[in-house]
Amino acid sequence: MPLDKKLIVALDTVDADRARLWADAVSPHAGLLKLGLEFFLANGAPGFARISGAPIFLDLKLHDIPNTVAGGVRAVLNLRPKMLTIHASGGAAMIQAAHQAAASAGADRPMILAVTVLTSLDRQDLEAIGVGAGNVAEQVLRLGRLAIEAGADGLVCSPLEVAMLRQALGPAVKLVVPGIRPEGSATGDQARTMTPAQAVAAGADWIVVGRPITGAPDPGAAASNIAASIQ
Numbered sequence: 001m002p003l004d005k006k007l008i009v010a011l012d013t014v015d016a017d018r019a020r021l022w023a024d025a026v027s028p029h030a031g032l033l034k035l036g037l038e039f040f041l042a043n044g045a046p047g048f049a050r051i052s053g054a055p056i057f058l059d060l061k062l063h064d065i066p067n068t069v070a071g072g073v074r075a076v077l078n079l080r081p082k083m084l085t086i087h088a089s090g091g092a093a094m095i096q097a098a099h100q101a102a103a104s105a106g107a108d109r110p111m112i113l114a115v116t117v118l119t120s121l122d123r124q125d126l127e128a129i130g131v132g133a134g135n136v137a138e139q140v141l142r143l144g145r146l147a148i149e150a151g152a153d154g155l156v157c158s159p160l161e162v163a164m165l166r167q168a169l170g171p172a173v174k175l176v177v178p179g180i181r182p183e184g185s186a187t188g189d190q191a192r193t194m195t196p197a198q199a200v201a202a203g204a205d206w207i208v209v210g211r212p213i214t215g216a217p218d219p220g221a222a223a224s225n226i227a228a229s230i231q
């Protein structure tokens with residue numbers, strides 16, 4: 001199935017009935033639907049199987065020893081997600097293990113995307129966990145390089161990091177970008193945002209949008225408007 005639409009809609013809920021309604025409404029406008037940790041822990045594989053209409057991005061941000069992460073990736077391959085996330089800070093061996101596990105699915109394998117530095121962390125937070133040298137952007141670039149060299153297909157990054165990563169890592173690396181707010185919508189807990197069109201212009205392959213769509217009175221119309229703004 002072609003993933004040619006650049007909009008990914010985050011269906012962040014533990015309620016599988018609600019997620020299904022959202023999926024039905026937004027799927028005509030979305031390249032992928034994103035299911036995260038809260039949905040998957042609450043509903044598991046049976047809940048995943050209820051969501052259809054577009055390919056699924058399963059955002060579990062795996063981080064463990066290589067053998068365990070590889071086992072986790074293999075455990076969800078039968079669900080056929082098109083994207084899976086891991087933490088780049090798990091290190092090269094863990095990223096390679098995730099890549100190899102995904103590759104065992106053959107042509108239909110999921111893309112492995114690495115999260116570098118969570119956007120909730122600032123420089124002080126990094127210092128507190130012993131990542132003292134340099135600034136946040138340097139750490140994002142260091143982990144981004146490491147992840148791509150170890151076999152990740154792409155990165156999840158903030159809108160403010162897209163241009164830097166695109167320039168440093170080249171056109172082949174897939175960049176998936178949350179922290180998106182259409183003009184005029186509430187920022188919520190996303191502090192540093194761009195509009196859909198700005199993020200795509202900066203080099204995003206896909207943008208991830210949650211609450212501006214799922215919190216709208218008409219999620220289908222909200223998704224349609226955003227999709228139109230990035231055609």
Ligand code: C5P
Pocket residue numbers: 010012036118119120156157158178179180188190208209210211212
């Ligand atoms: O509702 P909102 O548009 O803020 O949703 C953004 C989605 O992207 C959420 O599912 C969130 O977990 C995810 N995300 C993020 N920031 C990151 C990584 C993922 O907001 N750095």
